[in-house]
């Protein structure tokens with residue numbers, strides 16, 4: 322990254338860096354996704370997570386059943402009502418994940434140099450010499466010398482509860498491995514990762530399809546995070562399934578790039594998906610360490626150029642056990658923001674970590690500091706250069722809105738939208754000020770019943786950097802007659818004032834349609 326990427330007024334007095342930053346509700350534009358589980362599923366904790374800045378909750382079906390995740394979601398809904406903060410719901414699929422169920426949950430001590438058999442045989446109890454794995458084809462896809470990584474569910478890779486195995490020989494469904502480091506496996510589920518090997522299991526398993534049709538449909542999920550996406554076809558298949566479930570045709574698909582194969586087909590996957598998750602947990606195992614940074618920078622640049630949201634995962638693993646991150650992790654978060662990420666996803670840190678709320682607060686503060694020195698001018702020039710001309714009207718309007726807001730030092734951009742499209746286009750240009758998205762409901766019918774659009778579209782803004790959605794009152798007619806808009810604009814500004822981002826004499830930029838034409842207005846508040 323060239324030095325010009327940093328907006329540092331030279332010479333910056335190092336002491337000024339230490340001045341405390343003003344804590345405001347919108348103190349970070351970057352979004353934070355928390356994976357909810359044992360340490361973060363009670364109403365009180367979830368309220369604290371929302372106040373700390375979590376705007377999307379991930380329900381990972383790799384572990385926990387329908388009832389478990391339903392109870393957590395009911396608590397999330399209570400917390401949303403109590404705090405009046407919107408939160409989107411993301412359903413994470415299991416996919417072709419390799420895992421070992423440790424039924425009796427006894428800790429398993431593994432000694433370096435000893436032998437361990439991974440078997441595809443059914444009905445085998447886990448022990449320190451044999452582990453039953455869910456994929457009976459493993460023995461036919463691995464060969465002598467291959468590396469297998471085995472960690473507890475939502476492993477962080479650094480702890481002593483994960484182990485590296487080297488494949489010796491295969492016998493029938495058994496893979497005989499040598500243990501390369503002493504470790505203790507704990508918990509009821511271990512996940513395995515075999516480098517550079519194609520696991521012949523469907524990306525959407527039968528179980529996944531069923532979870533989407535039942536839990537997903539019942540709860541009108543905003544996102545599916547599609548684990549181990551390897552091809553664009555995987556996304557198309559998921560889209561087809563969602564479309565067959567009525568309302569879920571509005572659900573967005575975020576493809577998780579978790580291995581080499583997904584990386585190799587990144588461009589086609591990005592075209593097909595609504596967003597991308599750089600699953601650095603598994604990807605970090607599949608890629609050599611020295612290659613991870615470059616993949617992240619290139620992948621983020623491609624997502625930014627496409628105007629699609631991209632999320633980076635597994636950032637502060639040490640906060641599973643500590644109230645502060647390591648300096649390397651803190652710098653990693655800041656660099657992800659400077660690389661252009663829309664959001665940060667937390668896994669073990671919020672699911673089972675000791676400090677879930679502190680983790681969210683830490684991510685928000687680091688993101689806010691990095692956003693202050695994000696060189697939007699350099700980013701804007703590079704992004705607009707990448708857009709073919711003649712530009713689409715809406716792209717021109719959106720980029721003009723951001724340019725105008727930057728030049729007049731607006732405190733906020735207000736955008737009216739029903740689909741969220743214009744808001745996402747504005748976000749593509751990474752404005753330095755928050756974007757208040759006023760989502761206007763539309764009345765639709767599926768010929769069986771009437772319903773309003775807008776709820777999905779508003780919550781789906783919660784994963785895009787800088788977008789802060791609010792649902793306009795459906796009583797306002799959704800046509801763009803300017804009188805209606807003025808009253809809605811007033812409501813939006815009141816919302817902004819309440820949140821502390823708009824105050825008297827501020828300049829704001831408004832993006833809306835008046836009659837048939839899309840306009841960008843600059844307003845001085847009295």
Ligand SMILES: Nc1ncnc2c1ncn2[C@@H]1O[C@H](COP(=O)(O)OP(=O)(O)O)[C@@H](O)[C@H]1O
Nearest residue numbers: 737738739740741742743761801832833834839
């Ligand atoms: N209900 C509305 N009132 C005023 N302007 C609107 C409304 N809906 C969309 N717009 C404006 O229309 C243009 C197209 O935006 P887009 O997000 O594609 O609209 P929609 O979501 O309705 O398809 C943008 O300038 C946007 O601000």
Ligand SMILES: C=C(OP(=O)(O)O)C(=O)O
Nearest residue numbers: 600601602603634635668
């Ligand atoms: C997000 C990831 O996947 P999961 O947490 O679902 O294992 C990852 O591997 O980083």
Ligand SMILES: [K+]
Nearest residue numbers: 383413414548
């Ligand atoms: K998963």
Ligand SMILES: [Mg+2]
Nearest residue numbers: 579600602603
């Ligand atoms: Mg993963």
